[in-house]
Amino acid sequence: MLDVTDRRAAVANLVQARWGDLLAEIGRTVVERDDARLPPPPDLMAATGSTGLQAFPLPPEAGGEDADALTWGMILEQIGYHCADSALPVIINHQVDIARFVCESGRADLIETYAIPIAQGRCGAGIAYTENADAFSFRTVLRRKGDGYVLAGYKSYVTGGQISDVFLTYPLDEAGDMQACLVQSDDPGVTVRPAEPMGMRTAGAASVTFDDVPLPAGRVLEANDGLTHAQRFLSNQRLWIACAPLGRAQAVLDDCAARLAGTVRYGERVAELKNVEASLGRMFVAVETARVMLYHALSRVADGRAEPIFDPVVSAAKYFAVEQIRFVLERAFGVLGGYGFYGTPHLGRYMRDFAGLALVAGTQDILEVNLGAGVVARAGRPPSRAGFEEDYERMMGPRHSPHGADTSTPQMGVDLLNR
Numbered sequence: 256m257l258d259v260t261d262r263r264a265a266v267a268n269l270v271q272a273r274w275g276d277l278l279a280e281i282g283r284t285v286v287e288r289d290d291a292r293l294p295p296p297p298d299l300m301a302a303t304g305s306t307g308l309q310a311f312p313l314p315p316e317a318g319g320e321d322a323d324a325l326t327w328g329m330i331l332e333q334i335g336y337h338c339a340d341s342a343l344p345v346i347i348n349h350q351v352d353i354a355r356f357v358c359e360s361g362r363a364d365l366i367e368t369y370a371i372p373i374a375q376g377r378c379g380a381g382i383a384y385t386e387n388a389d390a391f392s393f394r395t396v397l398r399r400k401g402d403g404y405v406l407a408g409y410k411s412y413v414t415g416g417q418i419s420d421v422f423l424t425y426p427l428d429e430a431g432d433m434q435a436c437l438v439q440s441d442d443p444g445v446t447v448r449p450a451e452p453m454g455m456r457t458a459g460a461a462s463v464t465f466d467d468v469p470l471p472a473g474r475v476l477e478a479n480d481g482l483t484h485a486q487r488f489l490s491n492q493r494l495w496i497a498c499a500p501l502g503r504a505q506a507v508l509d510d511c512a513a514r515l516a517g518t519v520r521y522g523e524r525v526a527e528l529k530n531v532e533a534s535l536g537r538m539f540v541a542v543e544t545a546r547v548m549l550y551h552a553l554s555r556v557a558d559g560r561a562e563p564i565f566d567p568v569v570s571a572a573k574y575f576a577v578e579q580i581r582f583v584l585e586r587a588f589g590v591l592g593g594y595g596f597y598g599t600p601h602l603g604r605y606m607r608d609f610a611g612l613a614l615v616a617g618t619q620d621i622l623e624v625n626l627g628a629g630v631v632a633r634a635g636r637p638p639s640r641a642g643f644e645e646d647y648e649r650m651m652g653p654r655h656s657p658h659g660a661d662t663s664t665p666q667m668g669v670d671l672l673n674r
């Protein structure tokens with residue numbers, strides 16, 4: 256089984272040393288900014304870039320350090336632990352994945368114009384996908400005009416939209432196929448309006464309207480299969496989105512234990528009441544199991560074993576971790592008494608902020624349906640002979656059949672399930 260204790264400790268030290276002060280400073284103003292619906296200030300967002308945060312998981316062509324998925328997930332977990340602003344890691348992740356996709360295109364002009372400035376914190380970026388419709392009914396369209404295109408439509412919710420200089424957006428073309436293209440907030444015809452979400456109010460979220468925006472042909476990032484492009488983006492986000500909230504759930508658990516150890520009722524410390532100990536124990540189980548599941552999925556991605564569009568383990572990890580994180584917040588609310596409701600501005604804010612985890616990057620409902628459909632599709636399908644041989648040898652070493660004995664694969668799928 257994967258033991259990453261040392262790696263996790265090294266990442267925790269790295270985050271504390273490189274970004275600890277900056278994360279604390281961003282968190283210090285979060286309550287006022289949450290009330291005023293303001294994102295982190297521009298100088299602090301720029302500082303995340305100049306200190307190498309966005310660059311850390313990006314490839315060298317963007318000036319990045321090429322951290323693998325497990326390391327990046329651990330960094331996000333630590334950001335969540337140290338920074339009280341739940342929106343910061345979501346904004347950063349969207350920026351990072353947009354820069355990553357620009358790098359993947361291999362286009363030197365786009366890497367120079369967008370990926371490197373994003374990595375350095377000189378360019379904000381947001382993903383403009385959602386538009387209150389399913390992917391086959393999008394009304395945002397890209398029409399050919401001369402050598403270029405014209406973009407028209409509306410995207411309803413963009414995390415970091417108010418501080419984005421560029422949007423990665425997904426319109427349908429004249430044939431009804433989805434494309435992926437880059438639009439700048441200063442392109443003529445682009446209007447950004449602040450959104451008013453119930454949570455993540457410090458995310459600087461916005462809607463974006465495209466009124467016949469002229470786009471040069473070079474801004475099309477994926478002309479053939481924008482739907483797969485978007486699904487790959489969402490699949491990455493599915494995993495990142497839960498890592499920082501896991502760190503915050505750990506911080507909430509630590510804070511609960513510290514506060515309740517100093518609270519006395521009827522002559523006893525509340526932390527030592529049996530029902531409270533049991534609650535803290537269940538919260539501990541939730542945090543630890545969510546972490547195991549997320550690390551398992553992150554390792555799968557880091558090793559290149561995850562399906563790029565819908566990976567069942569990645570999806571199960573998001574689903575499970577989100578349920579555990581919300582459970583920790585509910586339990587904290589239970590054990591903290593009135594303090595959780597009126598004594599701290601933070602717990603209620605996290606409950607609002609993390610309610611959205613159930614929707615983002617595949618709603619919990621849709622993940623359940625898709626995971627179940629996968630189970631049904633796999634049922635009864637025997638593993639392939641070649642796959643079985645490879646798996647067997649990975650576990651047991653090379654197979655020997657000196658007497659020509661039959662080593663064929665048992666028909667496990669059908670037989671075991673029919674018992």
Ligand SMILES: Cc1cc2nc3c(=O)[nH]c(=O)nc-3n(C[C@H](O)[C@H](O)[C@H](O)COP(=O)(O)OP(=O)(O)OC[C@H]3O[C@@H](n4cnc5c(N)ncnc54)[C@H](O)[C@@H]3O)c2cc1C
Binds near residue numbers: 383614
């Ligand atoms: C915190 C947060 C940040 C976000 N950031 C961004 C962003 O930066 N950019 C962006 O583009 N969007 C963003 N979103 C929007 C998000 O991607 C969508 O809200 C989400 O994908 C759900 O889509 P929808 O709102 O259209 O819900 P709907 O599709 O209308 O869902 C409504 C209900 O129908 C169910 N449902 C829908 N389709 C199916 C199906 N096929 N099978 C079973 N059930 C189904 C859902 O589970 C849900 O219960 C963000 C959302 C949140 C909460």
